[in-house]
Amino acid sequence: GQQLNQSPQSMFIQEGEDVSMNCTSSSIFNTWLWYKQEPGEGPVLLIALYKAGELTSNGRLTAQFGITRKDSFLNISASIPSDVGIYFCAGLIYGGATNKLIFGTGTLLAVQP
Amino acid sequence: DGGITQSPKYLFRKEGQNVTLSCEQNLNHDAMYWYRQDPGQGLRLIYYSQIVNDFQKGDIAEGYSVSREKKESFPLTVTSAQKNPTAFYLCASSMGTGWSTVQYFGPGTRLTVT
Numbered sequence: 387g388q389q390l391n392q393s394p395q396s397m398f399i400q401e402g403e404d405v406s407m408n409c410t411s412s413s414i415f416n417t418w419l420w421y422k423q424e425p426g427e428g429p430v431l432l433i434a435l436y437k438a439g440e441l442t443s444n445g446r447l448t449a450q451f452g453i454t455r456k457d458s459f460l461n462i463s464a465s466i467p468s469d470v471g472i473y474f475c476a477g478l479i480y481g482g483a484t485n486k487l488i489f490g491t492g493t494l495l496a497v498q499p
Numbered sequence: 500d501g502g503i504t505q506s507p508k509y510l511f512r513k514e515g516q517n518v519t520l521s522c523e524q525n526l527n528h529d530a531m532y533w534y535r536q537d538p539g540q541g542l543r544l545i546y547y548s549q550i551v552n553d554f555q556k557g558d559i560a561e562g563y564s565v566s567r568e569k570k571e572s573f574p575l576t577v578t579s580a581q582k583n584p585t586a587f588y589l590c591a592s593s594m595g596t597g598w599s600t601v602q603y604f605g606p607g608t609r610l611t612v613t
Contacts (some may be wrong), residue, residue: 390541399501416599417599417601419601419602421604426508426607426609427588427606427607428503428505428591428604428606428607429589429604430604431601431603447556449565474542475538479598480597480598481597481598481599482598485597485598486544486598487544487598487602488541489541489542490541491539491540492539492541495562496585497524
């Protein structure tokens, strides 16, 4: 079945550093989503990407939909302690025989003040 | 305030008991979903419903049941047939009846079965 390979699994950084994480797949997706989840809470949508090549920002966050439609990355600039959490990518497939939202396994981000 | 509510936040049950998790949304979304999250894994789809009185199995439906009698409510029952019920359960909803719209998540219910 479809899988999303998300990397890195975890990152331990100093406050102020930039962060980059990505997701790759052998499947093509219609939409890429990035969520953040804090302990004991549900995922919160950060960015949604709808077109190949699209680059979208949300404050210090920037994400891109890969040209091949099989990958996406998320960058966080000038990290702060409240960026701590697990970041999930998710690829949405629809319109054909398969309709589903597939999640990566997450990137745990720890920020040291 | 519009949103998705799940209750309770924490639930404890003895093995062999059925338990029902609540999910309510006031976003006027057509579609609702149930996911299960285990440590170190991505979310896995249990059931989804795109319209009232209709629902479909996801990837891991065995041992679970749902109902969709009202647009705003999609309760999940974890039955005694579910072999590993201890997990974090997440409800989500999205606009429209297709899969093309973004899913928004509730705060989750942590179920522990001993």
